[in-house]
Amino acid sequence: MKKNKNNLKEPFVRIVKRDNIKIQKIILIYSIAIVGGLLLSGFISMMFSDKNLVDFFQSLFTGAFGSERKFWLLLQDTSLLLGTSMALLPAFKMKFWNLGGNGQILVGCLAAIACMFYLGGKVDDFVIIPLMLIASVTAGAIWAAIPAIFKAKFNTNESLFTLMMNYIAQSLVSLCITIWVKSGSGVLAPIAYGNIPDIGNKYLLPIILFVVITVLMHVYLRSSKHGYEISVVGESINTAKYVGIRVDKVIIRTMILSGAIAGLVGFVLAGSINHTISTASANNMGFTGIMATWLATFNPLMIILTSFFITFISKGMVEVRKTFMFTNDSISNIVVGIVYFAVIICSFFINYKLVFRKKEKEEIKK
Amino acid sequence: MTVTFLMSAIAIGTVLLFGCIGETITEKAGHLNLGIPGIMCTGTVGGCLFVSFYMNSLEVIENASWIILILSSVFGAFLFASLTGAIYAVMTITFRCNQNITGLAITIFGNGLTQFLMHSYVDKTNFSTAGKIIAKCLPFADGSDGIVKVLFGHGFYVYLAIIIALITTFIFNRTKVGLNLRAIGENTATADAMGVNITLYKYVAILIGSGIAGFGGVFYIMDYVKGSWENASTIEAFGWLAIALVIFTLWKPNISIIGSYLFGALYIAAFVFGNISFSGREILKMLPYVITIVVLIVTSMMNKKENQPPASLGLSYFREDR
Numbered sequence: 022m023k024k025n026k027n028n029l030k031e032p033f034v035r036i037v038k039r040d041n042i043k044i045q046k047i048i049l050i051y052s053i054a055i056v057g058g059l060l061l062s063g064f065i066s067m068m069f070s071d072k073n074l075v076d077f078f079q080s081l082f083t084g085a086f087g088s089e090r091k092f093w094l095l096l097q098d099t100s101l102l103l104g105t106s107m108a109l110l111p112a113f114k115m116k117f118w119n120l121g122g123n124g125q126i127l128v129g130c131l132a133a134i135a136c137m138f139y140l141g142g143k144v145d146d147f148v149i150i151p152l153m154l155i156a157s158v159t160a161g162a163i164w165a166a167i168p169a170i171f172k173a174k175f176n177t178n179e180s181l182f183t184l185m186m187n188y189i190a191q192s193l194v195s196l197c198i199t200i201w202v203k204s205g206s207g208v209l210a211p212i213a214y215g216n217i218p219d220i221g222n223k224y225l226l227p228i229i230l231f232v233v234i235t236v237l238m239h240v241y242l243r244s245s246k247h248g249y250e251i252s253v254v255g256e257s258i259n260t261a262k263y264v265g266i267r268v269d270k271v272i273i274r275t276m277i278l279s280g281a282i283a284g285l286v287g288f289v290l291a292g293s294i295n296h297t298i299s300t301a302s303a304n305n306m307g308f309t310g311i312m313a314t315w316l317a318t319f320n321p322l323m324i325i326l327t328s329f330f331i332t333f334i335s336k337g338m339v340e341v342r343k344t345f346m347f348t349n350d351s352i353s354n355i356v357v358g359i360v361y362f363a364v365i366i367c368s369f370f371i372n373y374k375l376v377f378r379k380k381e382k383e384e385i386k387k
Numbered sequence: 388m389t390v391t392f393l394m395s396a397i398a399i400g401t402v403l404l405f406g407c408i409g410e411t412i413t414e415k416a417g418h419l420n421l422g423i424p425g426i427m428c429t430g431t432v433g434g435c436l437f438v439s440f441y442m443n444s445l446e447v448i449e450n451a452s453w454i455i456l457i458l459s460s461v462f463g464a465f466l467f468a469s470l471t472g473a474i475y476a477v478m479t480i481t482f483r484c485n486q487n488i489t490g491l492a493i494t495i496f497g498n499g500l501t502q503f504l505m506h507s508y509v510d511k512t513n514f515s516t517a518g519k520i521i522a523k524c525l526p527f528a529d530g531s532d533g534i535v536k537v538l539f540g541h542g543f544y545v546y547l548a549i550i551i552a553l554i555t556t557f558i559f560n561r562t563k564v565g566l567n568l569r570a571i572g573e574n575t576a577t578a579d580a581m582g583v584n585i586t587l588y589k590y591v592a593i594l595i596g597s598g599i600a601g602f603g604g605v606f607y608i609m610d611y612v613k614g615s616w617e618n619a620s621t622i623e624a625f626g627w628l629a630i631a632l633v634i635f636t637l638w639k640p641n642i643s644i645i646g647s648y649l650f651g652a653l654y655i656a657a658f659v660f661g662n663i664s665f666s667g668r669e670i671l672k673m674l675p676y677v678i679t680i681v682v683l684i685v686t687s688m689m690n691k692k693e694n695q696p697p698a699s700l701g702l703s704y705f706r707e708d709r
Binding site: 171192195205311312353369372373 | 419421474478482483484485487488489491492493495496497498499500501502503506507508619627630631634665666669670672673676677679680683684687688690696705707708
């Protein structure tokens with residue numbers, strides 16, 4: 022033993038898995054990461070401009086909360102991201118890496134727009150809107166069910182499959198636009214038919230809708246038999262088989278639900294917000310939704326916080342860009358990227374801890 | 388017509404080939420790097436930055452030397468791309484973060500950084516001259532036509548891609564290093580028990596893979612479109628196609644040479660053939676993705692061992708977990 026001690030040196034730092042961690046410590050780690058990430062982003066923005074750090078944070082907040090309209094928009098976009106995250110959540114809970122949120126939203130949106138385009142003016146709006154809803158939800162569900170069926174039957178890699186489905190959905194949208202827009206401009210003008218009537222103000226509908234869905238999803242995952250099956254499949258497929266859960270059925274059923282909610286997001290985008298469609302209509306929410314879901318450690322109520330935070334940064338960065346006079350909007354992608362890095366690394370400090378080498382002298386004393 | 392079509396197909400194929408080889412190397416080490424699209428973007432900006440430094444240091448820009456332009460673009464692309472890859476490597480290897488999430492963040496970051504730097508801070512004034520010099524083909528194929536032009540009429544990067552693909556295949560299949568790397572991808576714990584330095588192998592694989600992927604973007608900007616810059620999302624789209632291509636070619640870099648040219652042909656067919664309708668073009672653009680899905684399904688149905696993704700793909704390795 023003594024001989025070994027001379028030859029083998031204990032590494033300077035080693036990584037040990039944590040058993041349990043207090044909630045205060047988790048919050049502390051996340052706060053440090055978020056503040057650190059934002060400070061770093063602020064310094065980077067300063068490097069390319071003559072403004073200072075105070076300007077950075079000031080415009081970050083005015084961009085998000087500056088006026089009543091901005092605040093409502095912040096809430097509306099948060100709710101859309103929340104809806105998308107709710108779509109992704111059940112799939113992620115069973116470790117089905119659904120990277121196809123964008124595509125599922127887009128086909129939902131496309132289905133609604135198709136109803137508006139073909140039926141608008143011929144049928145009453147009160148008939149069109151329910152039809153749009155059914156079409157969107159079905160389209161989203163089908164788009165998600167295709168990869169799920171192959172995953173369940175042949176174990177086809179779902180993350181790559183759903184990723185490809187995004188691009189097919191995009192091509193489908195540009196195909197429809199080229200057919201619908203005769204002028205060849207490639208831009209579909211907003212359609213006046215099949216617009217969902219406002220309740221209170223025009224931002225309120227998605228907010229209420231997706232908060233309700235979040236609560237329902239919380240109950241579904243926590244207290245229903247389906248929710249239990251999802252979490253067992255996510256923990257271990259073999260355990261699920263031994264308990265007698267039909268794994269393929271659970272995968273397909275959950276993905277249909279997932280796609281249906283994504284389709285619903287598309288329905289709101291088409292009917293209530295944009296009234297038109299482009300290949301960028303999903304606003305990359307399929308990916309930001311993954312971030313929101315994962316950062317919230319798959320907890321539906323936490324997702325409200327994370328999706329608010331993500332929307333806050335992207336809205337605030339619009340104002341930062343104006344104040345710092347950056348001529349293109351990509352600076353916000355840089356900042357969002359940096360903040361993501363900072364927050365993603367948190368998972369390491371939550372799951373593991375670093376143990377530093379004790380000083381030799383102390384060991385000898387013992 | 389056919390010659391232009393084949394030339395463009397090979398050029399687009401080369402962009403994809405670089406990305407595909409880079410991703411294959413990373414995936415062989417068990418890391419699914421969804422950051423490749425972003426890494427290809429930062430590679431582009433690195434290469435372009437060094438080219439602009441060199442071009443601005445010259446008094447007569449027409450005298451720019453071919454070899455220095457190639458070297459500076461290769462060096463810049465490799466440096467920036469592998470630095471971005473290093474972020475991914477530190478986060479997924481040392482900090483054991485989720486690879487999918489980290490990769491997506493890298494892509495968002497890389498796209499933003501590239502768009503930002505290319506738009507405002509890279510001097511693009513001499514790029515068309517530089518592009519023409521970089522795209523210069525082998526001397527004996529100059530002015531030729533037909534099959535000779537298709538085979539030999541490309542710039543340096545096209546042949547670099549083929550050489551890298553062949554070397555990578557050789558390393559994977561014929562050397563001890565390749566065997567160790569594949570062992571890590573298949574079963575990290577076993578490789579660890581074999582005495583392979585897991586962390587070192589993973590880091591080197593990701594850095595080199597990312598660097599190679601970075602060539603794709605710089606080739607597209609400097610050689611194929613001769614120095615004009617639209618936006619980063621074009622290159623990002625190539626990056627996603629490159630990831631699709633890895634599956635299509637069953638993680639084999641030598642097959643990926645053919646595969647990438649096929650994808651290039653499918654991608655470019657929509658633009659080259661003028662006589663098809665707009666909607667026909669959109670359907671053609673969809674084809675590479677549909678084909679990838681079909682390949683994905685067929686390989687998973689055949690369930691042959693050598694055609695499967697590396698078994699530990701996407702899993703973080705912690706020695707004490709066992």
